[in-house]
Amino acid sequence: MTTDPPAYRAPGADGTGPTGVFEAHRPLLTGVAYRMLGRVADAEDVVQETWLRWSGAEHAEVRDPRSYLVRITTRLAVDRLRQARARRETYIGPWLPEPVVTDFGPAVPDTAERAVLADSVSLAVLVVLESLSPLERAVFVLREAFGFPYGEIAAALDRSEAAVRQLAGRARRHVDEGRPRYDVDPAVRRDLTERFLAAASGGDLAGLLALLAPDVRLVGDSGGRAKAPLRVVESADKVGRFLIAVARQPVPQAEFRLVELNGGPALLVLSGGRPDSVFQLGVRDGLIQCVHIVRNPEKLTAVVPRGPSRLHRRTGRAG
Template sequence: MATDTAGAAADAFEEQRPLLTGVAYRMLGRAADAEDVVQEAWLRWARTDRETVCEPRPYLVRVTTRLALDRLRQIGSRRETYVGPWLPEPIATDYAGTVPDAAERMALSDSVSLAVLVVLESLSPLERAVFVLREAFGFPYAEIAGILERAEPAVRQLAGRARRHVAERRPRFAVDPTERRDLTERFLAAAGGGDLDGLLALLAPDARLVGDSGGKAKAPLRVLETADKVGRFLAAVAVKPLFEGEFRIREINGAPAVLVLSGGKPDSVLSLDVTEDGRIGCVYIIRNPDKLALLAP
């Protein structure tokens, strides 16, 4: 009987694991931290008297969210000493067979994009939790209030502040996936060929480049701004070592991105943030090897 009970508990948890991992990753921006949080949630679930739990889903989301909030506070000081800009850990995203329709897939992809995750870094931990639960997963305000042990009006205020903050820094608009892939391929061709004019034609005038190496690989230690600086850097300096490797365009964080392999191992990810008029607003280059392991072929 104990084995059956343990098996049922494991089944109930595994059914919710994708949701729990999604919540934790969006809050923390790093897959390893998210996995640690989900594992701790499992340990707590295994020790819980499940007869006192009416529904596993809200209970597990509550536990996972609170653990992620604790982890956010722990890793805050760690990021303050990070060498160079910090970017979220890129993850491969393929929702085939798990998302019922294109609209939900678009919503999930948008909430996991590097651009949105970067903006979420500037929110308070509570604002981030509310935004993720509400905007990415559609939890009702009343349920979020129970998860965070806050009054519903306070949760609505947090949601409003977070939504306005994200909208100011990351306006929402639809980018056709085919057009985004085409732009990524044209960017790859221009950068790989050192074609400055070609790059300038693709970059928005106020384009930025953010490189994340953690001090463990070559990448800019400061954000580059303006199309001219970004274009010249890409054409003349930054990508020559990168373009000696093997390239693959993969869906990473909900959008086409360039994965560079060296010796069969992930070396870099180049991801583009696209503006409303179809230009490149920001180039993200992630080279910290600690953040690329999950993208190995």
């Protein structure tokens, strides 16, 4: 048996008001928008537009602020994703999602909760989500990452529940087929990342090749604004030699940090205190299967840790 959610209480009734209600839901809205768009700035723009619409709403008539806000955010994100895909057709070189810090600390203490969060926001999954239609992506994000019931998703997208279930099934099949089978053990990934840095920075080609799978792939995203390969580099020999060549071109005032980005360890390279590049490894069976490199400066503004992540997962109601 289900009951209706409690009616929204007028501003001042509980000391929070519309602004407090919105801020309480901001992490959820940002998480939905980022997984939909793969860009922090785009996600923040969508959340800001959601705020503008919320601030002009008749709050006393909103019975479920959470569903109301998610519905606005999702529809805005779908529209922006359609526009973004047209722009990406002219993007220079491979396109990767924007890395984002996910060092949650005590905000998400449950191990299972962290695992779901890390998977739903990983670069590997976000890359696969690019193959979905905007509606499929919205359904997948709301259902798989946030546990929303099909009925709420249907209302958010103005579709029937039967249509949403079909979209969910199709999206899940596409993701399962395209998702790389990487190891998720953070200790293994961190160890390989440290060994990767030592071998590459030390010019140790043999040591680096020992870490790379024979069919390893290197994907670099610069948007034409920094040096990075314009095509995917494949095979251990080519990837290893490319990385050694990069290491021989010193970064001014270089500093290296191991940070948690998109739910897993990553190598952040700073130049004069500013982000220069991010390296994140896809690992399976103790070997590096994929190297993602982000060098587009527009995508590096959110990688320096600055307090709790804004991408907390909020558990949805069962259904």
